[in-house]
Amino acid sequence: MPSPSEAKAPLLEIDNVRREFDEGQVLALRGVNLTIQEGEYVAIMGSSGSGKSTLLSLLGALDTPNSGEIRYRGQSLSSYPDLGQFRAKHLGFIFQSFLLLPTLTALENVLVPMFEMPWPRPERQRRAAELLEAVGMGHRLNHMPEKLSGGERQRVAIARSLANEPSILLADEPTGNLDTQNAAQIMDLLRSVHHQRKNTMILVTHDPAIAKTADRIITMRDGQVVEDTQSPTPTSIS
Amino acid sequence: MTLLQLTLKNLSRRRVRTALTIMGIGLGIGAVVALLGLAWGLEASWTDAYKVRKTDLVVRRSGGGLIAQPFPDTASEQVAQIPGVSHVASLLTEVLSIESVPMMVVSGRQWQSFLWENLKIVSGRLPKDATEKVVVLGTLAAEMLEKKPGDKITIEIDEFEVVGIADGGAVVENGAIMISLPLLQGIMQKDKMVNFINVRLDPKSRDPHTVSQVIQQHIPGCRVDIADEVLSQSDGVKTFKAMNWGTSIIALLVGTFGVMNTMFMSVFERTREIGILLALGWKRSRILRMILLESVTLCFAAGIVGIVAGIALLKILTLMPWMQGRIEPQITVELLSLALGLAIAVGVASGLYPALHCTRINPSLAIRQV
Incomplete structure (x- = not known):
């Protein structure tokens, strides 16, 4: 639970963030400023090389900026002693290539993030099974990832992202490896998850149709935010 | 699911490699069991002889x-x-x-x-x-x-x-x-x-x-030994024991590098997976423990294999004509505990560097690996 002072601050503030690679030869982000409020459904759109995935890595505390600051509920991420713990407690990740652990069943994959939570084992089992049930994978709890279709794997990944009840879901091209039908189902599922759980959803995509499912579309080009619009009528891609 | 279950799943992923690694370090542990079993047996066999003779001191030339x-x-x-x-x-x-x-x-x-x-x-x-x-x-x-x-x-x-x-x-x-x-x-x-x-x-x-x-x-010019210490004080036995320890240490070192190689191959192959675990919020210390547990589990299994192999080797050796009537190998709880302890120590020693390597993985880069 956020403290009263934290509650007043926006969920995420990105303050003049720069990120360089190869000793400054590649400038991925050139001073990005953004504010994301609790419960928003945001799409970050841009072509390849626009800096959207770099921004997602920074928001996901997987990387750190060269300059500028990212604040979570008013507290700078650089002040967290353990960003791993921050990720475990506050963030859920959904990746384009699912990134399920191949030796674990669907249920075990959902259990993996819960290692960092103080819940007893039966509680974890129950939660994981419930989450898989909620994403329509209740009948495939003990299936290995290799036995699942792309759409099913992404459903498991969505269940895994919800494992520790995060406040923010970060989805990096979540339909990039799926056919149109599965992509539509996954986007509907994400929308439904957002609606039911009220988490903040930040979705990175290069596909305008996917971006239009969001309430807010941030467009990036050459490492900068070039457009930030509210979508009056988010659409389904199905 | 526990960390041990996850460890066992990781080890069972490449069964042939795991089995060969277990055999490699197992042979090292087997050598320890056999060689120390012989050395301790040599001492015990002669000490027993003095006991049954009720001899207190043994006088001989220096x-x-x-x-x-x-x-x-x-x-x-x-x-x-x-x-x-x-x-x-x-x-x-x-x-x-x-x-x-x-x-x-x-x-x-x-x-x-x-x-x-x-x-x-x-x-x-x-x-x-x-x-x-x-x-x-x-x-x-x-x-x-x-x-x-x-x-x-x-x-x-x-x-x-x-x-x-x-x-x-x-x-x-x-x-x-x-x-x-x-x-x-x-x-x-x-x-x-x-x-x-x-x-x-x-x-x-x-x-x-x-x-x-x-x-x-x-x-x-004479030397007098307390009967219990005759063998342990003998220069010949000291040399025999030193050679046995030397051989055991070489066998264990070879095994340690074998396990380290296996663990490195294993973690390099799984860089992306370790990146996923880090991205999902796993503490680096938990990753370290997981890799160490894999290495120790591997070596513990090798310890069991080595003990069985060492005992079998000793049984075969006792049938040899040059062994009979001179040495009764000692297969004691101390020896088996030492063998398992050494196996676990090899597991920690060989897993530590690969495990530390894993804790330095950048999750952002690792999850992008194909």
């Missing part, structure tokens, strides 16, 4: 190996005069090739000394006197030579009659040929020479260390 150099038997009379000494028994021990057995202990014992007391005749009899041209065989020696009372036996060029089979209560005694001292001195052309004096102390006397010091002062 230096030399397991079988000491001979010295004049007059020393035994001097030892007998020393306060605190209740009995002395002279002994000439030789290791000879007897008929089909390449190495056999032949024990020439002072007639009517306490060295004949521990021999329980199981068939036949003891010699009538010191000059009767007969021998008594330990039970194991009789088996190895396939002799029974009444049979003839050739020692060097002299023929003797086997008059008895005796249980000496210790493997070294049972594997030996017992003969009266003057007869063996004659065979070996070492008249009035012995290489050991077994000493029993008066129970009320001073402690063995004091008596041994007095004996050493009276007989220059």
